[in-house]
Amino acid sequence: MISVGAHLPERIVDNREIAAWAGVTEEWVAERTGILQRRYAAAGEATSDLALPAARAALDEAGPEAGERLAALIVATCTPDHPQPSTAAIVQAGLGLPALPAFDVNAVCSGFLYALTVAKALLDGQPGQYALVVGADLFSTLMDRGDRKTVSLFGDGAGAVVLGTVPEGYGIHGGTLLANGELHDYVKVEAGGTRTPLDERARAAGEHLFRMDGRAVREYAMTTLHKVVGQTLADCGARIEDVDRFVFHQANTRLLESFAAEAGIDPDKVALTAPSLGNTAAASVPLTLHHTHHDRPLERGERVLLASIGGGMTAAATLMTWY
Numbered sequence: 240m241i242s243v244g245a246h247l248p249e250r251i252v253d254n255r256e257i258a259a260w261a262g263v264t265e266e267w268v269a270e271r272t273g274i275l276q277r278r279y280a281a282a283g284e285a286t287s288d289l290a291l292p293a294a295r296a297a298l299d300e301a302g303p304e305a306g307e308r309l310a311a312l313i314v315a316t317c318t319p320d321h322p323q324p325s326t327a328a329i330v331q332a333g334l335g336l337p338a339l340p341a342f343d344v345n346a347v348c349s350g351f352l353y354a355l356t357v358a359k360a361l362l363d364g365q366p367g368q369y370a371l372v373v374g375a376d377l378f379s380t381l382m383d384r385g386d387r388k389t390v391s392l393f394g395d396g397a398g399a400v401v402l403g404t405v406p407e408g409y410g411i412h413g414g415t416l417l418a419n420g421e422l423h424d425y426v427k428v429e430a431g432g433t434r435t436p437l438d439e440r441a442r443a444a445g446e447h448l449f450r451m452d453g454r455a456v457r458e459y460a461m462t463t464l465h466k467v468v469g470q471t472l473a474d475c476g477a478r479i480e481d482v483d484r485f486v487f488h489q490a491n492t493r494l495l496e497s498f499a500a501e502a503g504i505d506p507d508k509v510a511l512t513a514p515s516l517g518n519t520a521a522a523s524v525p526l527t528l529h530h531t532h533h534d535r536p537l538e539r540g541e542r543v544l545l546a547s548i549g550g551g552m553t554a555a556a557t558l559m560t561w562y
Contacts, residue, residue, distance in 0.1 A: 240410065240559060241305060241369065241403040244296025245529035246289055247396045247516070248280040252379075254391075261387035268391045273492020277394025277517030279379040285320040286397075287329040289522075290375035293397035294330060297371065301401040310368040311361045312341040315350030315521040317550070318376045319343060322431070330373065347426060348488050348549030350374060350521035351398070352414065352557055355545075358402050359411050366404050373399040376520035381428055381449040388453045392491055394517035398525025405562040409539075412475045414557035415467040422459065425452045426550030451550075460490060460548040464498055467556040468546050475558045479504060481542055482558070486531060488523045488547030489513035523547070537561040 253276045254265040261268075269275060280289060298306050312334075314327040327341040340361070346353040351374035358370035375397035382390045402411075428449050430441035437447055464487075472479060485508050487495055492513040499509050510531035512523070519526055524545050537543065539562060546556040 352555035
């Protein structure tokens with residue numbers, strides 16, 4: 240991994256607004272989620288409008304050679320600008336990039352780590368080439384503001400990384416991807432695809448809005464995070480105490496605190512953005528990586544474990560050594 244960039248909308252939505260929308264108290268939101276505020280995109284902004292500045296920041300930090308030798312662009316998102324074309328094509332145009340592979344990946348909140356794995360595979364055998372991976376989601380327009388269990392959690396944002404060749408012993412060592420499709424009903428936006436068109440009936444029924452079975456998702460997250468983290472460490476010949484920093488998808492603060500305690504992870508090693516950004520879906524891992532790197536710069540040789548849980552239900556983990 241050569242560089243990391245991020246972008247957040249300006250509007251801050253605090254728990255006072257959430258409480259007014261959902262008919263709860265600010266204390267209720269804070270106690271149950273550990274989230275104090277989140278960011279919302281401005282009216283008229285689309286996911287690509289968040290992705291572009293994050294992508295530019297990552298490319299700028301990587302240097303001109305990365306832009307000149309870019310071999311692929313992948314955008315992880317479950318809230319694309321349009322059903323078609325891909326948001327990646329729109330980002331490619333916005334960046335002024337020449338012809339290259341550009342496509343979206345949708346694994347909901349696990350999308351960034353899925354995309355990272357694909358990008359690494361595309362670069363294998365291509366020394367000197369680079370890949371741009373963006374995680375971007377805009378959930379604010381999908382929220383049912385009267386649903387206290389979901390509107391309290393989600394925000395908007397984008398993060399991006401540039402992958403390139405690093406010396407042996409550094410970079411991505413391995414990872415785990417999985418999906419349990421039989422559980423796909425846990426997290427959904429029903430309308431807007433070919434099964435349920437987004438018509439007047441669907442809108443009246445609220446089927447264009449985000450729905451989640453919170454209890455089932457939490458149970459899945461707590462068990463499956465252990466699975467993908469353990470599998471990744473085992474495959475890489477590492478132990479949990481060998482990891483210097485953990486960058487998890489920021490489902491909510493309370494869930495991460497519980498998982499770290501169960502797994503025996505030192506809380507000081509766990510990067511947190513959930514209190515200030517909430518759950519930014521596919522953007523969550525790169526945003527949190529960007530935050531922790533700029534708050535306390537990653538040092539060469541640090542081992543970093545990235546992990547996520549997403550709708551589908553999906554899960555992913557990646558272990559890397561920072562260069």
